Amino acid sequence: MDRTEIEIVVIEDESDILELVEYxxxxxxxxxxxxxxxERVEQFIEEENPSLMIVDRNLPGMEGSExxxxxxxxxxxxxxxxxxxxxxxxxxxxxxxxxxxDYMTKPFSHKELILRIEALLRRSGVLTAExxxxxxxxxxxxxxEVYVEHRQIALTNLEFKLFHTFVKNAGQPLxxxxxxxxxxxxxxxVFHDKTINVAxxxxxxxxxxxxxxxxxxxxxxxxxxxx
Amino acid sequence: MDRTEIEIVVIEDESDILELVEYxxxxxxxxxxxxxxxERVEQFIEEENPSLMIVDRNLPGMEGSExxxxxxxxxxxxxxxxxxxxxxxxxxxxxxxxxxxDYMTKPFSHKELILRIEALLRRSGVLTAExxxxxxxxxxxxxxEVYVEHRQIALTNLEFKLFHTFVKNAGQPLxxxxxxxxxxxxxxxVFHDKTINVAxxxxxxxxxxxxxxxxxxxxxxxxxxxx
DNA sequence: TGCTGCTGTAATCAAATTGTTATCACTTTG
DNA sequence: CAAAGTGATAACAATTTGATTACAGCAGCA
Numbered sequence: 209m210d211r212t213e214i215e216i217v218v219i220e221d222e223s224d225i226l227e228l229v230e231y232x233x234x235x236x237x238x239x240x241x242x243x244x245x246x247e248r249v250e251q252f253i254e255e256e257n258p259s260l261m262i263v264d265r266n267l268p269g270m271e272g273s274e275x276x277x278x279x280x281x282x283x284x285x286x287x288x289x290x291x292x293x294x295x296x297x298x299x300x301x302x303x304x305x306x307x308x309x310d311y312m313t314k315p316f317s318h319k320e321l322i323l324r325i326e327a328l329l330r331r332s333g334v335l336t337a338e339x340x341x342x343x344x345x346x347x348x349x350x351x352x353e354v355y356v357e358h359r360q361i362a363l364t365n366l367e368f369k370l371f372h373t374f375v376k377n378a379g380q381p382l383x384x385x386x387x388x389x390x391x392x393x394x395x396x397x398v399f400h401d402k403t404i405n406v407a408x409x410x411x412x413x414x415x416x417x418x419x420x421x422x423x424x425x426x427x428x429x430x431x432x433x434x435x
Numbered sequence: 436m437d438r439t440e441i442e443i444v445v446i447e448d449e450s451d452i453l454e455l456v457e458y459x460x461x462x463x464x465x466x467x468x469x470x471x472x473x474e475r476v477e478q479f480i481e482e483e484n485p486s487l488m489i490v491d492r493n494l495p496g497m498e499g500s501e502x503x504x505x506x507x508x509x510x511x512x513x514x515x516x517x518x519x520x521x522x523x524x525x526x527x528x529x530x531x532x533x534x535x536x537d538y539m540t541k542p543f544s545h546k547e548l549i550l551r552i553e554a555l556l557r558r559s560g561v562l563t564a565e566x567x568x569x570x571x572x573x574x575x576x577x578x579x580e581v582y583v584e585h586r587q588i589a590l591t592n593l594e595f596k597l598f599h600t601f602v603k604n605a606g607q608p609l610x611x612x613x614x615x616x617x618x619x620x621x622x623x624x625v626f627h628d629k630t631i632n633v634a635x636x637x638x639x640x641x642x643x644x645x646x647x648x649x650x651x652x653x654x655x656x657x658x659x660x661x662x
Numbered sequence: 663t664g665c666t667g668c669t670g671t672a673a674t675c676a677a678a679t680t681g682t683t684a685t686c687a688c689t690t691t692g
Numbered sequence: 693c694a695a696a697g698t699g700a701t702a703a704c705a706a707t708t709t710g711a712t713t714a715c716a717g718c719a720g721c722a
Contacts, residue, residue, distance in 0.1 A: 287558065297544060297546060297547070300547060300550065301546065301550060304550040304551070304553065304554050305550075308554065309554050309555075309557075309558055310537070310551075310554070317524060319524060319528065320524070320527060323527065323528060323531040323532075324531070324537075326531065327531050327535065327536050327537070328536075328558070330536075331514065331536055331555070331558050331559060332558060337507070337510075337512060339507075339508065339509065339510035340510050340512065341509055341510025341511050341512070342510075343481065344481065346509060346510045347510065364667085364668060364669085365668085366668080366669070379578050380577055380578055381578070381579050399670085400670065400671055400672085402670095402671080402672085402709095402710085402711095403669085403670055403671075405709090405710060405711070405712095406669085406670075406671085406711090406712085406713095407669080407670090408710095408711095409710090409711060409712070410668095410669090426709090426710065426711090427579060428591060428592060428678065428679075428708095428709070428710080429591070429592035429678095429679080429708085429709075430579065430592065433578075433579075591678080591679060591680085592679085593679075593680070594679095626681085627681065627682060627683085629681095629682080629683085629699085629700095630680085630681055630682080632698090632699060632700070632701095633680085633681075633682085633700090633701085634680080634681090635699095635700095636699090636700060636701065636702095637680090639700095640701095653698090653699060653700090655689070655690080655698070655699085656690095656697085656698070663722100664721105664722095665720100665721085665722085666719100666720085666721085666722100667718105667719095667720090668717105668718085668719085668720100669716100669717090669718085669719105670715105670716090670717085670718100671714105671715085671716080671717100672713105672714090672715085672716100673712105673713085673714085673715100674711100674712085674713080674714100675710100675711080675712075675713095676709100676710085676711070676712090677708105677709085677710075677711090678707105678708085678709075678710090679706105679707080679708070679709085680705100680706085680707075680708085681704105681705085681706075681707085682703105682704080682705075682706090683702105683703090683704080683705095684701100684702090684703090684704100685700100685701085685702085685703105686699105686700080686701075686702100687698100687699080687700070687701090688697105688698080688699075688700090689696105689697085689698075689699090690695100690696090690697080690698090691694100691695090691696085691697100692693105692694095692695090692696105
């Protein structure tokens with residue numbers, strides 16, 4: 209993954225610390241935007257949709273965690289790492305309860321900050337794993353290969369995309385409109401009612417020729433779901 | 436949110452620490468399974484699909500991070516929090532690079548552990564499930580599943596929508612016109628007087644086959660209500 | 663060009679859901 | 693208590709939806 213496309217916001221009122229953090233993140237390859245207060249940040253988030261935010265707890269005007277809480281309440285789910293000089297358990301609890309994902313106490317190691325950033329980006333889906341496993345099925349996204357019980361099986365491109373969407377939304381019923389949009393793409397002119405049924409049928413038979421595994425089940429009147 | 440359905444695995448070779456962690460997590464409401472080594476864990480993961488794992492770095496047989504790395508390489512994406520007695524930056528780096536999501540150094544505050552667990556569960560989408568409950572019934576709106584006394588029961592699409600409207604308006608008598616509009620939709624040409632009665636009958640029987648619960652009661656001359 | 667494999671379409675079959683009808687039971691009311 | 697109105701229940705039929713199969717068009721390729 210090219211990190212220069214990943215936008216990180218840093219909010220920190222001590223300008224020397226801000227510069228230092230910016231420097232280290234830029235050196236790690238990220239695209240960084242720093243703020244000295246929470247002013248204008250909301251506007252920036254709306255426009256740029258950053259992948260992660262690093263927020264000092266002790267900010268002029270508005271407490272960092274208060275800002276995050278407000279942000280969460282209007283629907284932004286951007287991952288947040290809090291920075292703080294304080295180390296009281298009380299503060300830590302407040303930070304997490306208000307929607308923080310991680311918490312670091314100053315002075316901190318920049319290496320550790322980078323590591324925690326990467327872990328959080330991975331978890332929030334910005335950096336993607338190259339293999340995904342579901343029950344006894346393994347999807348190798350890089351190589352475009354599928355293994356059932358460690359035996360490779362051949363899926364067509366369409367079937368692979370289809371199954372991948374199911375794995376990404378395991379347990380959730382996916383309706384036909386969603387699948388059409390997600391797998392076939394919005395433009396796809398050709399389309400008949402039962403096309404998806406047929407595609408699903410083919411996929412299910414390839415994954416489980418004997419028919420005892422029931423990886424994918426129909427949800428009557430909706431679509432299908434990965435059990 | 437009901438945490439009793441959330442399965443957490445703890446791998447820790449010092450049995451007193453393991454017990455302590457198990458105790459605190461159980462007290463917080465989670466369903467916990469402890470292991471003294473990584474043996475058998477892989478099998479457990481495949482079968483139970485836990486929501487999170489807490490892994491000691493220093494385990495007999497196999498290093499904790501090595502185990503996680505192996506797990507990741509075959510496609511398991513379960514969130515992991517590492518525990519360690521060591522505090523060398525080297526170890527921390529290794530833990531994150533091998534796929535850990537968070538890292539805590541012993542001795543640690545149990546409160547902080549719980550907070551970090553919750554943050555990670557939130558971020559990995561476990562706590563965001565949209566659930567509605569009423570008495571001992573749980574509606575999982577995302578998964579389109581219904582549980583009565585923690586046992587899943589099968590409702591049809593119509594029954595699900597029907598029951599959902601009742602839960603949304605718990606205690607309030609809903610008349611037949613409202614239900615027709617809300618559940619069947621305004622256009623529905625086909626309609627007979629007693630259709631709703633029959634649908635309600637079928638719903639009630641599925642929710643409460645024995646007939647002792649009286650979730651839904653008729654309101655004479657009006658419609659029905661959730662008691 | 664002819665072969666091969668992928669994918670959409672159509673037709674048929676099977677199954678689940680839902681509406682209708684008839685009958686019975688219960689509540690309300692005079 | 694009787695009568696009317698309303699809800700419950702069971703059986704049946706219609707409708708909707710999913711599975712399966714066969715076929716045809718098409719792209720890629722030797």
